[in-house]
Amino acid sequence: MAILTWVLISLAVWHFAVFVPDKFAGGIVGAFAAAIFGGIVGGLLLSGLSLPSRADTDVATVLLGIPGCLVALAALWLVGARAEAQREA
Template sequence: MALLIWAMMGLALWHFTVFLPDHFWGGIVGAFVGALVGSILFGLLVNLGVPGQDDTNFLVGLEAIPGALLGMGFFWWLGLRQMRAEGRIATH
């Protein structure tokens, strides 16, 4: 159950990327992958596994937020790096 919650939290946060410039590596799909993988990996790392149904509570959902943000941030950084290498964004 916790794995589903982490994935849904990552998906929910991914929806807010529509307000950002599209600098993600892989575009909007890259942002989706970053949010989903980041939230699941961070949840697994914090809990050292997947908690069972009886151990799932409200805080399990909140554990996915930093992971989703880190995952999307990583894909954003990769995208900016690629765009700068191609000359599509000016470097400062």
């Protein structure tokens, strides 16, 4: 259940990617994949590499997916922006 919540919160955060310039490596689809992957990995790392059970899933568990999602999106955006700057130069 925890992975489902991390995927869903990552999907919600990914929707805000339309507010930044599209410099993501792989475009918006790459940003989608990075957000989901980052949310799952970040949630796992912040929960101590354990999966909370269905009864242990609460709002705090949901929020654990946000930092990983944001880090993954930022990293992908920086990679894409650097590649675009190199193409222009």
